[in-house]
Amino acid sequence: MIKQRLGDVMFSRIPVIAPQTFVNSSSKTFSYFHGISHTFLARKFSKIQPDVVHCRSYHAAWAALKVKERYQFEYKIVFDGRDMWPEEMALKNNYAQNSSDYLFLKGIEGELLSKCELSVGVSDEMCTHYQKLSAKNVQCVYLSADTDTFSSSFMREKYDSDVIRFCYVGALDEGGWHKVSELHKLYTKLKELFKKTHLTIVTTSDHGAIRAKFNDIPESEMTLTSSRSREELATILSTQHFGLMAYFSPKNNLHIALGKILLAIKTVEYLSAGLPMICNQYCGGASRLLNENDLGVSYSPEDISLEKERILSLYNLESGERCLDFARCNFNMNENAKKYLSIYQELLKPLSENADVK
Numbered sequence: 001m002i003k004q005r006l007g008d009v010m011f012s013r014i015p016v017i018a019p020q021t022f023v024n025s026s027s028k029t030f031s032y033f034h035g036i037s038h039t040f041l042a043r044k045f046s047k048i049q050p051d052v053v054h055c056r057s058y059h060a061a062w063a064a065l066k067v068k069e070r071y072q073f074e075y076k077i078v079f080d081g082r083d084m085w086p087e088e089m090a091l092k093n094n095y096a097q098n099s100s101d102y103l104f105l106k107g108i109e110g111e112l113l114s115k116c117e118l119s120v121g122v123s124d125e126m127c128t129h130y131q132k133l134s135a136k137n138v139q140c141v142y143l144s145a146d147t148d149t150f151s152s153s154f155m156r157e158k159y160d161s162d163v164i165r166f167c168y169v170g171a172l173d174e175g176g177w178h179k180v181s182e183l184h185k186l187y188t189k190l191k192e193l194f195k196k197t198h199l200t201i202v203t204t205s206d207h208g209a210i211r212a213k214f215n216d217i218p219e220s221e222m223t224l225t226s227s228r229s230r231e232e233l234a235t236i237l238s239t240q241h242f243g244l245m246a247y248f249s250p251k252n253n254l255h256i257a258l259g260k261i262l263l264a265i266k267t268v269e270y271l272s273a274g275l276p277m278i279c280n281q282y283c284g285g286a287s288r289l290l291n292e293n294d295l296g297v298s299y300s301p302e303d304i305s306l307e308k309e310r311i312l313s314l315y316n317l318e319s320g321e322r323c324l325d326f327a328r329c330n331f332n333m334n335e336n337a338k339k340y341l342s343i344y345q346e347l348l349k350p351l352s353e354n355a356d357v358k
Contacts, residue, residue, distance in 0.1 A: 027104035079116035123285030144333035150272035153238040182246040243270030247280035260284035274320035
């Protein structure tokens, strides 16, 4: 499937003894993700002799760094971690912040940030986090979307409706980051503010469990669906007015730290579809963008206090087009590809001012 989508682009698989879907990273298990895999990776690099190795995870960056050191390759490494992996592992496995496992993972992170030629953050807050950890070199490239597909489905006439349509896209589970109960609480508050509302939830999570939590909402007022393509999702979002990000209420410092950098792909999709957002303030990467660029409102999940007039001020074509424009400038996947190319070329400048990147 991946090879088909990539077409003529070279694609290879490197076997890993312990995939992350089965084994969680700790000081005891970390080596199982690497070991002999580094030998296979070194053989691949010997054949293609890359100039830049772009790594989209902590494990990938660690493999690239250790292979570079052991086999004396000269490629530059772009560490593109995408999230706060040590903190996520700590929460998932109940590691205390002073535990040997958490400190081990933080040591991995520190070595990557100090030794990789460049680290990429997907939100301004993530970049700040990396800089505080003394990263060698940091640049921000936001998450990407097919903004052309989403914007082309935008319906200008939808604001003529007397029903305000709210939507949620993505995983939704009481045991996950985005909780059904928090979305229910947010939508209940919105129902108090407006006479006619409708909620659309686009998710592959358990529809039965979600419907059970929303059993006080009339079926005619709620749509539960899923999408199989970006085109299908764009069509669904084209009739909506606001995107929701309910998230959850943080219980400890790790929760707060993780939420602080969160941008989330749903933020990119909402804004690319021209939808202002109503966002949990603990989703720091998203809420800052919304507040600074007049793209939505943020709220405290402990006490949801939303102003009807403020939400209505975003219920218009001008606000929708402002979201579209922001997304085109910051999330367009073709423009972000150009940013990455510029990063690669900048890294190679000492080799050649006009290097062809491999």
